[in-house]
Amino acid sequence: MDEFQQILPVSALAEDKKVAFYKKTYTYLAFSVLLFVVVEYLFLQSDFIVNIGLQMTQGWTWLIVLGLFMFATNYAEKLALKTKDKTTHHVALFIYVLAEAFIFVPLIYVAMEFGNMHETNVLTQAAIMTLALFTGLSAVVFMTKKDFSFLSSILTIGGFLAMGLIVAGTFFGGFELGLWFSVGMVALAAGSILYQTSNMIHKYEEDQYVAASLGLFASLMLLFWYIISIFLQE
Incomplete structure (x- = not known):
């Protein structure tokens, strides 16, 4: 019975x-977001890192970065789910937050410059x-108790x-993704938040809270990225 209890999803646990x-x-x-903010601030203090960040957005280099980032995302999530070792869970989350902070360097830098030019805090x-x-999307999942795994x-x-x-936009210079692409990606990120929050309730086990937080953090950062992108296109 004890072994059976260990594989129960969170939804089946006592209140x-x-x-x-x-x-x-x-x-x-929350700690992941705080760590992201601190690391991002430190990265932006380094001209070397900022220059690397800006250069990596040029042409096909950006595709390599996105590919590596997607690989890191999948690897970190699988690593956090497959093992029961808490140290591994924490390392996976820490590495992922660092990767996110580095990926965000060029966007945050551009947003700060944009804000200075237009006297607004983007x-x-x-x-x-x-x-x-x-918060709103998370509340929907908790209130409806619906399983969004179909997403x-x-x-x-x-x-x-x-x-x-993105590949088409990279290799065909005249092909601009524009505002509607960012809006579509916000919708995709919203779906991801519904999916990850639902997984937290219906799929994860009691000791997989670090893996659950990693999935939520990834979706939150995707949403943040494209909301910033929308503000920059106004």
């Missing part, structure tokens, strides 16, 4: 254990909107379609 799991997951998510506005959407295939197809458009 106090559910609450404890959710607290741990969102605490790790990052604060984008952060508030991201947090509001994330998996939709998100996979949407991800491949997005990559195809």
Whole structure:
């Protein structure tokens, strides 16, 4: 019976254990965001890192970076899920946050320059909107208790379609992705948040709160990226 209990999803646990799991997951998510902010700040203080970040967005180099980043995302999530070792879970999350911070360097730098030119704080506005959407979407899952696992295939197809458009935009200079692409990616990120939050409730086990927080963090950052992109195109 004890072994059976260990493989129960969070939705099947006693209420106090559910609450404890959710607290741990969102605490790790909050610390991940805080770590991201700190590391991002430190990265932006280095002209060397900023220059590398700006250079890596040029042409096909960006495709390599995105490919490596997608690989790192999948690897970190699988690593956190496949093993019971808490140290491995924490290392996977830490490495992923560092990777996200590095990927965001060029976008954050451009957003800061844009804000200085237009006397507006793009990052604060984008952060508030991201947090509001994330909170609202999470609330939908908790209130409806619906299993959004059916979104998996939709998100996979949407991800491949997005990559195809990015490749086309890279190799065909006149092909601009523009505002509507960013809007579509916000919708994709919203679906990902629904999917990851649903997984946290219906798929993850009691000791997989770090893996759950990693999935939520990835979706949150995707949403933040494209909300910033929308503000930069206004």
